[in-house]
Amino acid sequence: MIDMALWIALALFCAAILLNFYRAVVGPSLPDRILAVDTMYMNSIALIVLFGIWVNNKDYFEAALLIAMLGFVSTIAICKYLLRGDIIE
Amino acid sequence: MIPPTRWLPMPVLSLLLLVVWLMLQQSVALGQWILGGLLAILIPMICRPFWERQPTIKRPLKLVGYVFRVLGDIVTANLQVSKLILDPRGRMRPAFVEYPLTLKGNFPITILASTITMTPGTVSAHLRLDGRTLLIHALDVGDINALIDDIHQRYERPLLEIFES
Amino acid sequence: MLETIIEGVIAFMLIAGGAFAFIGSLGLTHLKDFYMRLHGPSKTTTLGVGCTLIGSLIYFSREDGPIIQELLITIFAFITAPVSAHMLAKSALHHKLKPDPRTRGNPVELESEKPKHAVEEAPQGDSPLP
Known part of the structure; x- marks a missing residue:
């Protein structure tokens, strides 16, 4: 049962990342692209966790934690740059 | 809450750091307690100049109730937004709403803005520089005044009681 | 018996997480303007990833x-x-x-104002940056 669910969830997350990629390429404005990349890293966290379940190894969580932290900080930094033209005031 | 002392300028942050350290290490051995305790004392001492004054939580029990209410609302919010996105006719009524704030402190306003973003159909977009109005974008709203009233009753009133009563 | 129930819960969490994340990204792709697109990822994707993580938590806690x-x-x-x-x-x-x-409501922040840049540092093309 879990195998089946794992495959469905993997397929859904991959489709989600493809949609994000579409928006990141097409996106008419800069905030659109940032939003798409932001969503993409959120989805990739889930993808890594699912991979961890697949190979039955719980250490993959640390990679997920690192992606979560770096992704958040970089989103905020790019937004800051768009707002002020400067990251550290 | 816990009063700050010379060695622990921010007791709540220290406690949080210790708990997160123990959760990350996944053990409660004596060594981890000592190392975590050391970090919990050192980190707040080093980064105290960056921080604002710590807010005082007057009613911790109400805060727990608030957290559970928000968790429940997040689930309903997601079902609503999913329904709106999947609706093939795409009948949405987006609107910018200006929400008048009665909260004063920076920290309570931050919590209110985050709550608004996570709950049904609204994203907080901009806090005006005067700190009096919050600009909200709503995905599907019929009556704007009802939305403002709802946010006030449901989220701002409890936060006022928790932080500023 | 209990094992089956727990497996069911894990499977439900994984599929629900995937479905929520997919709907969030769908919203990101096909809604009309940026402010509406913001709703999908900020709420739905977060809950989707949260559901997946909780499913994985139960899986490894067994x-x-x-x-x-x-x-x-x-x-x-x-x-x-x-x-x-x-x-x-x-x-x-x-x-x-x-x-x-x-969209109803017209916030002050969106009203157009006179360009602040001098001529020599005017924005190039469509880029908002000088």
Whole structure:
């Protein structure tokens, strides 16, 4: 049962990342692209966790934690740059 | 809450750091307690100049109730937004709403803005520089005044009681 | 029996997480303007990833005791998602992105003003940056 669910969830997350990629390429404005990349890293966290379940190894969580932290900080930094033209005031 | 002392300028942050350290290490051995305790004392001492004054939580029990209410609302919010996105006719009524704030402190306003973003159909977009109005974008709203009233009753009133009563 | 129920819960969490994340990305792709697109990822994707993490937490907790590390990522995601949504909305307002014509309300931040740049540092092409 879990195998089946794992495959469905993997397929859904991959489709989600493809949609994000579409928006990141097409996106008419800069905030659109940032939003798409932001969503993409959120989805990739889930993808890594699912991979961890697949190979039955719980250490993959640390990679997920690192992606979560770096992704958040970089989103905020790019937004800051768009707002002020400067990251550290 | 816990009063700050010379060695622990921010007791709540220290406690949080210790708990997160123990959760990350996944053990409660004596060594981890000592190392975590050391970090919990050192980190707040080093980064105290960056921080604002710590807010005082007057009613911790109400805060727990608030957290559970928000968790429940997040689930309903997601079902609503999913329904709106999947609706093939795409009948949405987006609107910018200006929400008048009665909260004063920076920290309570931050919590209110985050709550608004996570709950049904609204994203907080901009806090005006005067700190009096919050600009909200709503995905599907019929009556704007009802939305403002709802946010006030449901989220701002409890936060006022928790932080500023 | 209990094993079956727990497996069912894990499977449900994984599929629900995937479905929520997919719907969020669908919203990101096909809604009309930026402010509406912001709703999908900020709420739905966060809950989707949270559901997946909780499913994985239950999965690994079955064998050797509770594993609470993954709760940390969930809490972190739920705290940071509103903050980045707020920052994105702020930068979109700063760039004066046009909202959908059906949008009611006309915030001051979106009203056009005279260009502040001097001629020699005027924005090039469509780029908002000088």
